[in-house]
Amino acid sequence: MTSANPQPDxxxxxxxxxxxxxxxxxxxxxxxxDAFLVADLTADNASLQxxxxxxxxxxxxxxxxxxxxxxxxxxxxxxxxLAILTVQAELRAQWRSAPERNAExxxxxxxxxxxxxxxxxxxxxxEHPESRGLGTTATIAGLLxxxxxxxxVGDSRAYLVRNGVALQITKDQSLMQRLIEAGELxxxxxxxxxxxxxxxxxxxxxPTVKIDLTYQKVRRGDTLVLCTDGLSGLVRKDEIAEILxxxxxxxxxxxxxxxxRANENGGPDNITVIxxxxxxxxxxxxxxxxxxGHAVFPLPxxxxxxxxxxxxxxxxTKPFRRRNTAALPASESEPQAAEPPAPVATPxxxxxxxxxILFLVAGILLAITVLLALRIYRTTVIHRTHxxxxxxxxxxxxxRA
Numbered sequence: 570m571t572s573a574n575p576q577p578d579x580x581x582x583x584x585x586x587x588x589x590x591x592x593x594x595x596x597x598x599x600x601x602x603d604a605f606l607v608a609d610l611t612a613d614n615a616s617l618q619x620x621x622x623x624x625x626x627x628x629x630x631x632x633x634x635x636x637x638x639x640x641x642x643x644x645x646x647x648x649x650x651l652a653i654l655t656v657q658a659e660l661r662a663q664w665r666s667a668p669e670r671n672a673e674x675x676x677x678x679x680x681x682x683x684x685x686x687x688x689x690x691x692x693x694x695x696e697h698p699e700s701r702g703l704g705t706t707a708t709i710a711g712l713l714x715x716x717x718x719x720x721x722v723g724d725s726r727a728y729l730v731r732n733g734v735a736l737q738i739t740k741d742q743s744l745m746q747r748l749i750e751a752g753e754l755x756x757x758x759x760x761x762x763x764x765x766x767x768x769x770x771x772x773x774x775x776p777t778v779k780i781d782l783t784y785q786k787v788r789r790g791d792t793l794v795l796c797t798d799g800l801s802g803l804v805r806k807d808e809i810a811e812i813l814x815x816x817x818x819x820x821x822x823x824x825x826x827x828x829x830r831a832n833e834n835g836g837p838d839n840i841t842v843i844x845x846x847x848x849x850x851x852x853x854x855x856x857x858x859x860x861x862g863h864a865v866f867p868l869p870x871x872x873x874x875x876x877x878x879x880x881x882x883x884x885x886t887k888p889f890r891r892r893n894t895a896a897l898p899a900s901e902s903e904p905q906a907a908e909p910p911a912p913v914a915t916p917x918x919x920x921x922x923x924x925x926i927l928f929l930v931a932g933i934l935l936a937i938t939v940l941l942a943l944r945i946y947r948t949t950v951i952h953r954t955h956x957x958x959x960x961x962x963x964x965x966x967x968x969r970a
Contacts, residue, residue, distance in 0.1 A: 584847065585624075586845055588623075590843040591821075591841070598837075604646075605841050606634040608633075609631055615632075626851075628670060631712045632656075632711050634710070635706075635795045637798060637799070639703065639771055652773075656707075659678070659685045680720050686772050687773060690703065690705065691776050706768070707723060716784055716786055717738075723743075727793065728794040729794075730791065730813055731855050737863075743765070745767075789848060790854070793843075803831045827844075
């Protein structure tokens with residue numbers, strides 16, 4: 570599905586983005602650690618003001634991003650906010666000032682911005698030991714011409730809804746995804762697993778991170794949905810497509826209905842969603858034979874993994890267990906050891922009575938040993954003093970003769 574160097578097709582007309590985003594604390598958490606970003610990069614405007622909610626895709630493109638903070642207390646909120654601000658600042662510095670603008674430069678800038686966010690969050694944790702373990706997922710989608718370029722870390726997701734069908738175009742960096750690719754679990758089993766909250770990567774907990782860089786061609790009428798697992802973990806992709814269809818193009822309503830559905834299903838986590846619909850005569854209509862899905866963008870100078878095993882083990886894979894939105898080390902990278910080992914019981918000191926009993930038993934055993942040794946000694950001495958007569962057998966007599 571990849572090509573040597575995928576480029577956006579020439580866009581003879583306008584590409585129009587209609588977009589809205591929303592975040593909600595959910596029904597269980599007491600604060601929101603999610604964050605999101607919508608930006609018209611050409612106008613250098615990051616907001617949900619009317620001029621961004623409907624805008625033409627200019628020469629610098631558009632940007633959409635969701636981040637799900639991990640770390641508990643305020644740490645997760647700090648991590649997701651740092652990720653959003655760093656990505657925005659890095660793209661402004663690297664992409665807007667780039668001497669040339671093409672797919673490779675754009676994709677490389679998105680990847681580099683994610684890596685910078687990782688370094689920034691990691692450095693913050695080093696400077697603030699009380700925030701040890703903080704991190705955030707990140708799903709970043711940049712639109713240039715007719716092509717989306719996506720950088721993925723963690724298990725927030727991107728879906729593309731085309732002709733009423735929602736298809737996931739990112740891959741979760743999670744234990745469940747690894748087990749599915751290894752053929753050890755079905756997607757249905759993974760949804761019910763108690764280990765579905767274990768992710769293999771996040772921005773911040775480690776000094777380096779492996780960015781999953783992909784791309785997807787968009788067509789007229791396509792809708793992009795970015796969301797954190799507070800939505801994807803509770804609302805199936807066919808429900809997402811159904812809600813979008815029922816909203817009749819009203820993206821504000823679509824975002825509200827998606828979040829309401831997640832809350833109706835329990836709302837155990839923060840919920841964040843961005844919905845972006847692409848229109849304009851600069852996009853062609855979708856063709857039935859076109860493929861939608863996860864497609865690696867091959868940056869020159871980097872190695873593109875080809876097998877699930879290569880993809881799952883390339884780069885840092887130390888798992889993190891979501892627990893009260895905290896990123897806690899779960900185990901080593903092998904799936905069989907994904908659950909944290911049971912705590913080893915600490916030996917309790919022996920009581921005074923126990924020591925007395927132990928000494929008594931030891932004394933009795935010692936006395937028995939001494940008596941047995943004395944009996945054996947006396948028996949041996951008597952035998953040597955009064956030996957029994959020897960009666961040689963016939964065989965013995967023959968030999969001696």
